[in-house]
Amino acid sequence: LKFVCYSNDCVDEHMMCLVGLKNIFARQLPNMPKEYIVRLLMDRKHKSVMVLRRNLVVGGITYRPYHSQKFGEIAFCAITADEQVKGYGTRLMNHLKQHARDVDGLTHFLTYADNNAVGYFVKQGFTKEIYLEKDVWHGFIKDYDGGLLMECKIDPKLPYTD
Numbered sequence: 001l002k003f004v005c006y007s008n009d010c011v012d013e014h015m016m017c018l019v020g021l022k023n024i025f026a027r028q029l030p031n032m033p034k035e036y037i038v039r040l041l042m043d044r045k046h047k048s049v050m051v052l053r054r055n056l057v058v059g060g061i062t063y064r065p066y067h068s069q070k071f072g073e074i075a076f077c078a079i080t081a082d083e084q085v086k087g088y089g090t091r092l093m094n095h096l097k098q099h100a101r102d103v104d105g106l107t108h109f110l111t112y113a114d115n116n117a118v119g120y121f122v123k124q125g126f127t128k129e130i131y132l133e134k135d136v137w138h139g140f141i142k143d144y145d146g147g148l149l150m151e152c153k154i155d156p157k158l159p160y161t162d
C-alpha cells in the first residue's frame with residue numbers, strides 16, 4: 001500500500017493517478033456532475049491524497065488548502081467499491097491530516113459530508129459543531145445543500161502515520 005499526494009502538474013504518472021481517482025469519484029459520488037469532479041480534480045489549487053495498491057489507485061481525497069486561513073476544504077472522498085470497509089478510508093484520512101499539517105501548515109478541515117458518510121467522518125474526528133469562527137471560512141467555502149458541514153481539528157503534534 002502506498003500513499004501519495006499529487007496535483008495537476010502535467011507529470012504523466014501523476015496525471016494517470018488523477019484520472020484513476022476521477023473514475024472512482026464518478027462512480028462512488030453519483031450525485032456529483034462528472035464535469036464538476038474533473039474541474040476540481042484538475043484545478044491547480046486542489047490536491048489529491050491517494051491510496052495505491054499494486055500501483056493502482058483504490059481511493060483518494062481531493063482538497064483545497066486555504067493557506068491564509070489555515071484550513072482545508074475536502075471536496076471529494078471515496079474508496080473504490082470492492083475495497084471499502086477494509087480500513088483504507090481511515091488510513092487515507094490520517095495521511096491527509098499529516099500532509100495538510102506538515103506540508104500545508106493547516107490546523108483544520110471542513111467538509112460538506114453526504115448524509116450516508118457522516119458516520120465515517122465522525123469516526124475520523126469530524127464534528128457537526130463548527131468551532132472555527134465564521135469569518136475564518138465564510139466566503140471561502142461554497143455553500144452546498146444536500147450535505148452537512150463538518151469540522152475536524154488537526155492535532156498539532158500527533159504522529160498520524162507510521
Ligand code: ACO
Pocket residue numbers: 028029074075076077078079080083084085086087088089090091111112113114116117118119120123
Ligand atoms: N457510514 C458509517 N460508517 C462508515 C461508513 C458509512 N458510510 N463508511 C465507513 N464507515 C465506518 C466503518 O464501519 C469503520 O468503522 P470501524 O472503525 O468502527 O470499523 C470506519 O468508518 C472506517 O472505515 P474504513 O474501512 O476506513 O472506511 P472505507 O475504506 O470504507 O472508506 C468511505 C469510507 C470513503 C466513506 C467509503 O465507504 C466510500 O467511498 N463510500 C462511498 C462514497 C462516499 O460516500 N464518500 C463520501 C462522500 S462525502 C464527501 O466526499 C465530502
